[in-house]
Amino acid sequence: MKRETWKKRITEATKAAGTYRDFFVPVIDTLAGILEKRDDAQAELDVSEDGLIVKHTNVAGKANYEQNPIVRLINDLNRDALAYWRDLGLTPAGLKRIDEQSMKPKKRSALADALKELGD
Secondary structure (H helix, E strand, O other): OOHHHHHHHHHHHHHHHOOOOHHHHHHHHHHHHHHHHHHHHHHHHHHOOOOOEEEEEOOOOOEEEEEOHHHHHHHHHHHHHHHHHHHOOOOHHHHHHOOHHHHOOOOOOHHHHHHHHHHO
């Protein structure tokens, strides 16, 4: 999926979760870029003839089997994306950690309401 599509989906998700703020736009953009790169890497893995494990020959000529570097890249990008999802409150743990006081408008006291009514 392309970056702009991811940005739209992430923005919609943060709005649905009630955690969207305008100052999150750069964070959302960064996460969208990570997810686009992850999707590109996954597409490359899907068309590659290599599987999850690849044969690697070292300088001594000995063959070793190791995890495909593309799989490692996908895992790293997923880990990075998870941190951003969490920071945006889009995981259960992330949503729980968000300070509810800073996300909700402050309530006014009854005295402030009464004084406002007198002023109107």
